[in-house]
Amino acid sequence: MEFNIHDKKIGGKHPLFFIAEAxxxxxxxxxxxxxxxxxxxEAGADAVxxxxxxxxxxxxxxxxxxxxxxxxxxxxxxxxxxxxxxxxEMSKRMHVELIEYCHEKDIxxxxxxxxxxxxxxxxxLNVPAFKIAxxxxxxxxxxxxxxxxxxxxxxxSAMATMEEVELAISTVRSEGLNEIAMLQxxxxxxxxxxxxxxxxxxxxxxxxxxxxGYSDHTPDLINPVAATAMGAKVxxxxxxxxxxxxxxxHRMALELDELKHTIKAIRDT
Numbered sequence: 001m002e003f004n005i006h007d008k009k010i011g012g013k014h015p016l017f018f019i020a021e022a023x024x025x026x027x028x029x030x031x032x033x034x035x036x037x038x039x040x041x042e043a044g045a046d047a048v049x050x051x052x053x054x055x056x057x058x059x060x061x062x063x064x065x066x067x068x069x070x071x072x073x074x075x076x077x078x079x080x081x082x083x084x085x086x087x088x089e090m091s092k093r094m095h096v097e098l099i100e101y102c103h104e105k106d107i108x109x110x111x112x113x114x115x116x117x118x119x120x121x122x123x124x125l126n127v128p129a130f131k132i133a134x135x136x137x138x139x140x141x142x143x144x145x146x147x148x149x150x151x152x153x154x155x156x157s158a159m160a161t162m163e164e165v166e167l168a169i170s171t172v173r174s175e176g177l178n179e180i181a182m183l184q185x186x187x188x189x190x191x192x193x194x195x196x197x198x199x200x201x202x203x204x205x206x207x208x209x210x211x212x213g214y215s216d217h218t219p220d221l222i223n224p225v226a227a228t229a230m231g232a233k234v235x236x237x238x239x240x241x242x243x244x245x246x247x248x249x250h251r252m253a254l255e256l257d258e259l260k261h262t263i264k265a266i267r268d269t
Contacts, residue, residue: 016232017233018266019045019235020237020239020259025249028090033050033094034101039256045107047110053113063080092121099127110129131155134157137156144171153179154234155168183236184213191216192218213232
């Protein structure tokens with residue numbers, strides 16, 4: 001069981017595919033986006049992943065922040081969830097510049113589309129695969145829409161039941177796409193080791209008949225080693241330039257030395 005993302009083979013006996021998750025830690029800045037790419041390259045990641053969305057397509061203006069985002073960015077009275085997301089959007093120009101920079105640095109550019117318009121943009125920019133966020137594991141219309149594009153899909157499963165995970169896989173396959181990876185994930189930021197339950201991956205291996213991996217929200221080094229030893233073929237980890245930067249996801253992300261150490265531990269394993 002294997003497939004290609006750009007020039008990398010995923011699955012089988014090939015080396016684990018490591019995705020350095022930049023997410024929204026660019027804070028809306030192309031310069032910071034390029035700094036994140038530099039970090040991912042220096043650390044030895046196979047791909048660097050951002051997030052692509054139009055805020056008005058995915059939430060209402062009165063949508064409240066989660067407790068986690070209140071802790072990291074202040075209350076809804078300080079800044080609404082809608083206004084916060086607007087500061088984290090990437091323009092088409094920013095996408096183009098970051099993709100070109102990834103080409104220069106010889107690292108794969110990936111991004112998570114959260115809506116159909118964003119998926120269309122990534123397809124137009126020749127992004128080689130789609131990473132689906134855990135929030136959309138049960139978004140059947142979006143899964144169908146993206147699967148029809150025919151590019152490999154990597155999904156995460158935080159907050160999903162086994163039935164929802166199986167439905168997501170069968171939905172993608174029903175559109176004729178079999179280049180699928182499912183990542184176990186725990187939807188806490190950061191996640192405690194006691195909540196991660198890596199043996200879920202073993203259940204997926206038995207039931208899903210697709211490539212299995214792990215999307216890691218823990219700050220520790222145990223899970224990268226353990227998950228790799230257990231057979232993960234794709235690994236995703238958040239990283240940042242500096243954890244003290246303002247924004248929702250910096251506090252649970254790795255800095256350069258930690259990202260390097262994580263990837264080295266995986267390669268050694």
